[in-house]
Amino acid sequence: MFRRFAVEPGLIGLDWGGFRDAQKAARDFEEDGFLADDHGKLMVDERGKAAGFVVWTAGSFDEITTYWEIGISLLPEFRGRGIGWRAQKMLTEYLFLHTPVQRIQAATHPENKAEQRSLEKAGFQLEGVIRACEFRAGEYRDGYLYSRLRTDPPVLTTPA
Incomplete structure (x- = not known):
């Protein structure tokens, strides 16, 4: 699936930035299993099927305080089904639980x-x-x- 996102222009939607090395994902997985101190990548599973993936990367505005920037890519057949916001919520909760960051950001x-x-x-x-x-x-x-800040109110399981 990671290779597909690197070489299929329509698959990633608005984030398509041109063809990329289709083997990079395999090399990255071999190097750190997609889990490093300053970045990570996890599959989004929907009832036993790979629906896409979430990523996080460390950043800093002042070279002292760290934040996470997250992103998500879903295969077209899994979009519009409520999977994305739940995956982003779960990733955010995980990062707040297991890392000391105050801020998680995302761009679109x-x-x-x-x-x-x-x-x-x-x-x-x-x-x-x-x-x-x-x-x-x-x-x-x-x-x-x-x-989203650590101090923001918790998110309900089903948003209003």
């Missing part, structure tokens, strides 16, 4: 309304627009930055 595209709803259901709040933050499809594009 202004046109990705489904991901915006998913992040909000998972307890994330929109912080603002990151102007011209990525080069995609031949031009610079804006992004939306969301965050």
Whole structure:
């Protein structure tokens, strides 16, 4: 599945940034099993089927305080079924439980309304627009930055 996301343009949707090394995922898994001190990747399982994956990467604004940036990629047939927000919620809870970070953030595209709803259901709040933050499809594009803090209220199992 990881190879598919690297070489199938339509599979990753708005995040397609061109063809990537299809063998990189296998090398990364061989190196650290997708679990390192500053990053990780886990499969999203839906009733025994690989639905996609979640990732997290360490970052810092001041080179002292660490935060996690998370992301998710689901196969098209698993989108729109409530799997994404639940996976993001579970990952966020796991990272708060097992690491001392205060902040977890996620970015998405202004046109990705489904991901915006998913992040909000998972307890994330929109912080603002990151102007011209990525080069995609031949031009610079804006992004939306969301965050969830350790001190934010807990997320219900089924959001209102």
